[in-house]
Amino acid sequence: MDRKDDGVYRAGFACFVGRPNAGKSTLTNAIIGQKIAITSNKPQTTRHIIRGILHRPDAQLVLVDTPGLHRPRTLLGERLNDLVRETWSETDVIGVCFPADEPIGRGDRFISAEVGELKAKVIAVVTKVxxxxxxxxxxxLLTVSQLYDFAEIIPVSAVSGHQVENLIDAIVRHMPESPQLYPDDIITDEPEQVLIGELVREAALEGVREELPHSIAVIVEEMQVEGKLTKIFADIYVERDSQKSIVIGSRGARLKEVGSKARVQIEKLLGTKVYLDLHVRVAKEWQRDPKQLRKLGF
Incomplete structure (x- = not known):
């Protein structure tokens, strides 16, 4: 199917949903063409809703990135699920992601049933083809078509770019007629500090043992611009002393590596040289404590 060349300008919100690790953030990044949502091979690494904005002559597509819906075990988990449902109810088009390399499971059926209740147009996206x-x-594709009456089913690979343009066209087709929602020069409406915090968290998640993915949070405490240098002071929060020593590593080697990896990405984001000062702090059981959750931005 081609684009709607009917002279109508369309704009709206879309989001990708699916069980954790279905390839949602990677797809968001491929569409926007910049690294705006953190990606990691650990499930449930997306915590903040980061919007990416795609500008086209005929449309503006605002992509909302949500955490994966999962069975919650902590207060943080419950809040993330509420956040997901709230986002879903405000979008025009929802793409349900099914990874091609894994069989359709209970989680996929659960999510398809949940989105079936909403007013949004629902598209199936078979990822990782x-x-x-x-x-x-x-x-x-056959199994997916039997799950729900999807408006369209599109197989894609965010990594090779296969069919990504077709997917964008399909999403735009189902968008409402609307004037632009954001100015031309904006590709995300998240404050820089949140994005920087996410890049630090992504670097900190790399290569750590399985027990850490949900225990790391990052707060950017201060940013100072001095000429062509941006100084950033950030705290990495974990829940226990044992986790703190994992993140710091032997003689601080791991933390140093986290700092240099994050700095490269932050310099790309800001377009300036960056001095990054990282400290690891313990906030006991923060995922279960409402006060700590608020402090850490949840």
Whole structure:
């Protein structure tokens, strides 16, 4: 199907949903063309709703990135689920992501049923098609088509770019007629500090043992611009002393590595040289404590 070349300008909000690790953030980044949502191979790494904005001559597409819906075990988990549902109810188009390299499971059925209740147009997106052979893909597409009456079903690979343009066209087709929602020069409406905090958290998550993914939070305490240098002071919060020593590493080696990885990404984001000062702090059991959750921005 082609774009609607009917001279109508369309604008609206869309989001990708799916069980954790279905490829939602990677797809968001591929569409916006910049790294705006953090990606990690650990499930449930997306915590903040980061919007990316795609500008086209005929449309403006505002992508909302949500955490994966999951069965909550902590207060943080419950808040994340509430956040997801709230976002879903405010979007025009929802893309439900199904990874091609994994069979359809209970989680996929649960999510398809949940979005079926909403007023948004619902599209199925079969992700990671570069990882499977044509027979497996055909089987996945058939199973997906039986889950729910999707407006469209589109197989894509965010990594190779396969069909990403077609997916964008499909989303835009189902957007309402509307004037622009954001000015031309904006690609995300998240404050820089949140994005910087996310880049630090992504670097801190890399290569740590399985027990840490949910225990790390980052707060950017201060930013100072001095000529062509931006000084950033940030705290990495964990829940226990044992986690603190994992993040710092032997003689501070791991923290140093986190700092240099994050700095490269932050310099790309800001377009300036960056001095990054990181400290690791313990906030006991912060995921279960309403006061600490508020302080850490949840």
């Amino acid at each position: 570069d990882l499977v052979n044509p027979q497996t893909l055909a089987q996945r």
